[in-house]
Amino acid sequence: MSHAAVLAADVVSSGEAGAFWVLGPIALAGAIGMVLSRNAIHSALWLVLTMLSLGGFYFVQQAPFLGAVQIIVYTGAIMILFLFVLMLVGRDYSDSIVETLRGQRVAAILLGIGFAGLVGGLIADATSGVESVGLAESNADGGNVAAIARLLFTDYLLAFELTSALLITAAVGAMILAHIEHESGSRPGQKEQSIARIKGPRPQTLTGPGVFARGNSVAAPALLPDGSVAEDSRATGMKMRQPPAIASGSIDDLDDVTVDSGANRDGVPT
Amino acid sequence: MLNPYIPIVGLFALAAAFALFSVAAAPYIGPRRYNKAKVDAYECGIEPVDQPLGGARFPVKYYLTAMLFIIFDIEIIFLYPWAVANDSLGLFGLIEMVLFIGTVFIAYAYVWRRGGLEWD
Amino acid sequence: MPDLSAPSISYLGLAPVLIVLGAACIGVLVEAFVPRHLRWNAQVSLALLGTVGALAAVILVAGRNELTAARAVAVDGAALFIEGTIAALGALSILMFAERALDPAKSAFVASAALPVGSSADRKLATAPYSQTEVFPLASFAIGGMMLFAASNNLLVMFVALEVLSLPLYLICGMARRRRLLSQESAVKYFLLGSFASAFFLYGLALIYGYSGTVDLGEIREVAARSGASDALFVTGLALLIVGLLFKAGIAPFHAWTPDVYQGAPTAVTALMASCTKVAAFGAILRLLYVGFGTSEWTWRPLIYTIAIVSMVVGAILGITQTDVKRMLAYSSIAHAGFLLVGVIALGDAATAGRGLSSTLFYLLTYGLTTVGGFAVVTLVRDGDGEATHLSKWAGLASRSPLTAAVMTLFLLGLAGLPLTSGFTGKFAVFRAAIDDGAWPLVVVALLASAIAAFFYLRLVVLMYFSAPAEDGPTVGVPGLPTTIVLAVTAAATVILGLAPGAVLDLAEQAAVLVG
Numbered sequence: 001m002s003h004a005a006v007l008a009a010d011v012v013s014s015g016e017a018g019a020f021w022v023l024g025p026i027a028l029a030g031a032i033g034m035v036l037s038r039n040a041i042h043s044a045l046w047l048v049l050t051m052l053s054l055g056g057f058y059f060v061q062q063a064p065f066l067g068a069v070q071i072i073v074y075t076g077a078i079m080i081l082f083l084f085v086l087m088l089v090g091r092d093y094s095d096s097i098v099e100t101l102r103g104q105r106v107a108a109i110l111l112g113i114g115f116a117g118l119v120g121g122l123i124a125d126a127t128s129g130v131e132s133v134g135l136a137e138s139n140a141d142g143g144n145v146a147a148i149a150r151l152l153f154t155d156y157l158l159a160f161e162l163t164s165a166l167l168i169t170a171a172v173g174a175m176i177l178a179h180i181e182h183e184s185g186s187r188p189g190q191k192e193q194s195i196a197r198i199k200g201p202r203p204q205t206l207t208g209p210g211v212f213a214r215g216n217s218v219a220a221p222a223l224l225p226d227g228s229v230a231e232d233s234r235a236t237g238m239k240m241r242q243p244p245a246i247a248s249g250s251i252d253d254l255d256d257v258t259v260d261s262g263a264n265r266d267g268v269p270t
Numbered sequence: 271m272l273n274p275y276i277p278i279v280g281l282f283a284l285a286a287a288f289a290l291f292s293v294a295a296a297p298y299i300g301p302r303r304y305n306k307a308k309v310d311a312y313e314c315g316i317e318p319v320d321q322p323l324g325g326a327r328f329p330v331k332y333y334l335t336a337m338l339f340i341i342f343d344i345e346i347i348f349l350y351p352w353a354v355a356n357d358s359l360g361l362f363g364l365i366e367m368v369l370f371i372g373t374v375f376i377a378y379a380y381v382w383r384r385g386g387l388e389w390d
Numbered sequence: 391m392p393d394l395s396a397p398s399i400s401y402l403g404l405a406p407v408l409i410v411l412g413a414a415c416i417g418v419l420v421e422a423f424v425p426r427h428l429r430w431n432a433q434v435s436l437a438l439l440g441t442v443g444a445l446a447a448v449i450l451v452a453g454r455n456e457l458t459a460a461r462a463v464a465v466d467g468a469a470l471f472i473e474g475t476i477a478a479l480g481a482l483s484i485l486m487f488a489e490r491a492l493d494p495a496k497s498a499f500v501a502s503a504a505l506p507v508g509s510s511a512d513r514k515l516a517t518a519p520y521s522q523t524e525v526f527p528l529a530s531f532a533i534g535g536m537m538l539f540a541a542s543n544n545l546l547v548m549f550v551a552l553e554v555l556s557l558p559l560y561l562i563c564g565m566a567r568r569r570r571l572l573s574q575e576s577a578v579k580y581f582l583l584g585s586f587a588s589a590f591f592l593y594g595l596a597l598i599y600g601y602s603g604t605v606d607l608g609e610i611r612e613v614a615a616r617s618g619a620s621d622a623l624f625v626t627g628l629a630l631l632i633v634g635l636l637f638k639a640g641i642a643p644f645h646a647w648t649p650d651v652y653q654g655a656p657t658a659v660t661a662l663m664a665s666c667t668k669v670a671a672f673g674a675i676l677r678l679l680y681v682g683f684g685t686s687e688w689t690w691r692p693l694i695y696t697i698a699i700v701s702m703v704v705g706a707i708l709g710i711t712q713t714d715v716k717r718m719l720a721y722s723s724i725a726h727a728g729f730l731l732v733g734v735i736a737l738g739d740a741a742t743a744g745r746g747l748s749s750t751l752f753y754l755l756t757y758g759l760t761t762v763g764g765f766a767v768v769t770l771v772r773d774g775d776g777e778a779t780h781l782s783k784w785a786g787l788a789s790r791s792p793l794t795a796a797v798m799t800l801f802l803l804g805l806a807g808l809p810l811t812s813g814f815t816g817k818f819a820v821f822r823a824a825i826d827d828g829a830w831p832l833v834v835v836a837l838l839a840s841a842i843a844a845f846f847y848l849r850l851v852v853l854m855y856f857s858a859p860a861e862d863g864p865t866v867g868v869p870g871l872p873t874t875i876v877l878a879v880t881a882a883a884t885v886i887l888g889l890a891p892g893a894v895l896d897l898a899e900q901a902a903v904l905v906g
Contacts, residue, residue, distance in 0.1 A: 015275065069347055077340040084336040122622040123597070142355070149355030152348070153363050154397050158459040160348065161366070162538070162550045164373035165411055167341050168418055169531055169557045171377035172524055174337035176561060178330045179386050180504045180511075190388055330504075362396035376418050383422035 019060045027053035040086045044079060051075040062135050065145045207233040334386060345374050400458035403465030405447040406473045407541070410480075410534035413440025417527025426520055430497075433526035434488040440530050441481035444537065448474035455905050461606055462544040464677070467903035469541035471751050472673035476540070479665040479758045480533035482876045486658035486766055487525060491870030493567065493776070497521035498656045498769070500567045507570045516567070525565060528558035529662060536666050540673025543681065543906045545595045545605040545631070548674060552591060552638065555670060556584050559663060563655040568776035576654025583637070583647045591634025597627030607682035608906040615685040625689055631678060632690065639671035640720075641697060641727040642704035649712075652720035657777060660716060661765035664723050665758035672730055672754055676747060680737060681906035687737065694731055695832060702728030702839035709846045715768055715779045718846060719761070722805055725843050726757050729820060732836050736823035745826060748902035749819035752895055756812035756887050760804040763880030766873055767798040771864050778864035784850065786859025791866035795854045797881055802851055804884040806844040812887030819895065 030050030037043040051074050058067035099105060141147060152160050188196065197203060207230045209218040220241050222233035234240050352359065352367050381387060401408065413436050420432050448470050455466045463469075490496045494517070501515040503522055535555030542548040564577025599605055601623040602613035614624060637644040652660045679690055705725025712718040730753055736746030771778050771787065771794070778784075788795035804811040817840065821833045869877065887894060 015273075065351060068350055073340075073343060073347055077336075077343040081333075081336045081340060084333050088330060088333060119593075119626060122626050123600075126601070126621060126623040142358075145351050145354040146358065149351035149359065149363075150394060152351055153355075153359055153366055154394055155460045156462070156544075156546060157366060157397055157399075158462045159544075159547045159550045161370055161373070162547070162554060163344075163348075164370050165414070165531055165534070165554050166550070166557060167344065167374050168377040168380075168415065169528065169554070169561070171338065171341050171381055172418060172421075172528065173557065173561045174334050174341075175381055175384060175386050176503045176522060176524055176565070178334040178337070178504055179384065180502060181385060189385070358394050360394070363394075366396070373415065376415050376422075380418050380422040 016060055019056065023053045023056045023060070026050075027057070041083065044083050044086060047082075048075055048079050051079065062139060063144060065148050209233050209235065331389075338381060338386065341374070341377065345371065397460035398458070400454075400456060400465065402451055403454055403456060403458045404463060405451060406444040406470075406477060407463075407534055407538045409443045409447055410440045410477070410530055410537060413437060413443070414527045414530035414534060417530055418524075421524055421527065429523045430520070433523045434484070437484045437487075437526040437530050438481060441477050441484055441533060444477040444533075445474055445481065448477060455903055457543055457608075457905060461608070461906075462547045463538065463541050464543040464681075464905050465541070466905040467901035468673070468676065468747060468751065469904075471898065471901035472540040472669060472754070473537040475669050475751075475755050475758060476533060476536050476666045476673075479669065479762055480529070480536075480662065482759075482762045482879060483658060483662035483666065484526070484529060485872040485876050486661055486762070486769065487529060488872045489658070489769065489870055490872075492769055492772065492867040492873065495519075495567055498567055498658055499523075499525050499562075499565050500570060503565050507574070512570075521567065522565060525562050525659075528562050529659075532556075532558040532562075532662070533666060536670030539670045540677065542674070543607050543677070545598065545607070545610075545682075548678075549588070549591060549595055552588060552634070552674075555667065556588065556638075559659070559667065560584060562659050563651060563663075565659075566654070566656040569654070572654040573656065574654075576651040579647055579654075580651045587634045587637030587644070590630045590637070594627045594630030594632075594634065597623045597630065601627060607677065610682045611685055611906075614683065624686070628683060628686075628689055629693070632675075632693065635671055635675050635678065636697065639668055639675065639727050639730075640724055641731065642701040642724055643697075645701070645704065645724045645727075648724055649717045649720040652723070653714060653716045653779070657716070657765050657769045660719075661762045664719065664761045664765065668723065668727065668730075669754045669758050672727075672734070672750065675734060676750060677904060677906070679734065680747065681904050684737070691735065694735055695829070698728045698731035698735065698832060699835050700728070701725065701731065702836055704728075706839040706842040709843060710849075712846070713781050715781060715784065715850070716765075718781070718850070719764055719768070719805075722843065722847070723761065725839060726761075726805070728839065729817060729836055730754065730757070732824045732829070732832055733820035735829050735832060736820075736827040745819070745823035745899075745902075747904070748895075748898040749816075749823040751901060752891075752898040753816035753820050755894065755898070756804070756816040756883075759880045759883040759887075760801050760811075760813060763877060763884065764798070764801040764805065766869075766876045766880065767794060767801065769873065770794055770867050770869055772867050773862075773864040781850065781853060782860065783864050785853050785857035786863065787854040787866070789859050790863065794866050797877055798854065799851050800881055800884055802847040804888070806847040807840055808844070810885075810888045812884045812891070815888055815891040815895070 027050045030046045030048075030053065033046035034043045034050065037046055051070060055067045055070035055075065058064075058070055138144065139147070207222050209220055209222055218235045219239070222230040224230050229240075348370065349367070352363060356363060417433055417436050420429060420436065424432055451465065452467075452470055454470070457464055487498075489498070492498075496519055499521040501518040501521050502512070505512040505515065532555050535551050535553070535558075539548060539551040539555055542551055560577055560581040563580050564574045566573035595605065598610060601621050602610045604610060604613065633644065637647075640648040652664065655663065679694070683690055702725050705721045705723070705728060709718055709721035709725060712721060730750055733746050733750035733753055736749070768777060768779060770791075771784065773783065787798075800811070804813040807813040807817040817836075821836060824830070824833050824836075
């Protein structure tokens, strides 16, 4: 142990130490924030911070491939999926605390700790005498990204190509589970809508909402030069704001807004 | 001795300083005329509403988008080592990669033709 | 300048797997580009073409013994026998998928799996004439993954193949047209527990790699032989790998998912899982234990010995308490997994070359065929709510449809292992191999378990023949061509492999070659 520490002290450069002292607290803060946040979304975002810091660690430790995977796949993709799942389930959803099997939680925790202890102990025992080769030697032949490429495209070619079957299955599965196909002809698709619009009386876009300096939302109608409301700019599915009287209106007072309860929360008119 | 990373550190410092300066200086040098519209939360043009905790559930089609993103994200990961080692891999590496991407493209064709990319 | 070269790949040796996976890929393209009313026929033909083509390729390739694709895949007798078995059983399962005469709504698969259960749109589509034909390419992917799973000589390829076979199964488990909630529940359970099992396998893989520095089974064996295999990493890794494999094979104590999933999944999918997945998982277990850990038998032999007993006893005893035919067959599969492990034990030492491998291969074939047949009969017995799987519904079935009852009786006798059926030959081969290897206490337990299990098989026979039929009993559907073929083939196989098993036993004997 002390030998390894001395060895490490020889190797660690000041830059690496600096990166460690910057990234370490950030990673730790992210982890603590994740546990302490009451809001599940905030927890997930804290976790993103931790994962990003870990990605930074990998880069610092000369494992650029691992760093890229950590940031692109874990932080970029898995965490986004995580967030989406939280949003799907609802942010406030909490587990039912009714146990269907009596004592299963306690048993699961005890067995989990036991298993972790067993495997952890065995691994610690098995690796205690192992001398590390060092980065210089393991990265000798063109760095570890090139080394991964060499293995991936020769020895593990089959495993690599087989991954495409997994990806196809995942795409098909996501479509099956989440995409409701509409009976063809039951509602116009993007193409049909475009064609209908070009053939219709108004191929150009409708007048935009009058959001300038009046509010951020589509609920504010556009005004024509004479101060009257441009009817084309009225959004469907929601109650529009009253346009201010143009002569007396001060830019600062805006009418209270009421939203039609028929409007969906994500803005899709029903 | 000039470490080759020092310019990068300098660039980072410059970028950070610029960002900090912009944020810090804005309140002092910009006009401050607020109205209700300016302090509104911006929700992409949607009427801002309070979302009650627990009531806000996303439609499942977002999940489809996220899942498709992950699939092609993972594909990209394999491109990285291939690009780095392209010189030593040569033609057969290209063939292997084309085979892989071609196969994953089947998934893309399926998703596209069945309307998974349409937002209706 | 290129300083690497592509690994040499024996496309002929990989042909069975490549044909099935290729059919699956084309199937997805068919989903993309072919209009809906043509899809069903196209998909059925493609999936059958893939599996039957793979079977033909296996016959063509038979006799080869080599490692290909940088030692990742073994093309040897055992691998080809198992690939052929999976292809044949897969083709039969696909035929069951393709049945359109039994359900009034034409197909056993849902029209739109994404619709919430019970929504008005879902109710509207309950009798829609179409269904999600994605099940066919997905099943092909699963079958291709299974074939590669049993043939992989490399733990990493084995893991990817495990996922390739599992993911589609998770999906198609949840795509039943009737009792959708039950089906979806089974899919979620299978997915969650299966992910845990995969994680165990992956963890074991990492530990073995940490121990030996390689994921190649042959090299692992050499490292283990050199260092005396006393390392903690080695034993822990092997244990975790075995947990992952036992889960896939549905062996007690890792069987908890089996009854629920077998019951909830569409019966055609259950047939696929009960036959092909089991064959593939045992193929992988055999290869892992014999090739990778053959020299360190002391590490796994006591473990497999114990688990075989647990699985036989759990399957046989809990099978008695079941009141649902599909659950009963699920527990039957757990018991049979125990019997199969009896064969796995009988590796024999290098000098005598035990019959364990060949007898297990033969047992897998007979068990798979009989099980597919049993589930095919389950699809015939229906009432207004779909399949009538409760045991009480089966009372007096013989008076309603003597032929169906007779065929089911044949399969049940085969599963029970009564003489003159394939089940007897298989059990006999496995038990003899174990006795040759000195594992007679295990065989005694196996015989007792067989006797207990025979009770619940025969109880159903008695119920069908000697009980008064229920008033509102189920009707026995008239199967279309696909299910008729399945029933004919499996019933014939159950009889022929019982009466004249010689040729197939010889084939299994010849096929009992593992390279690596």
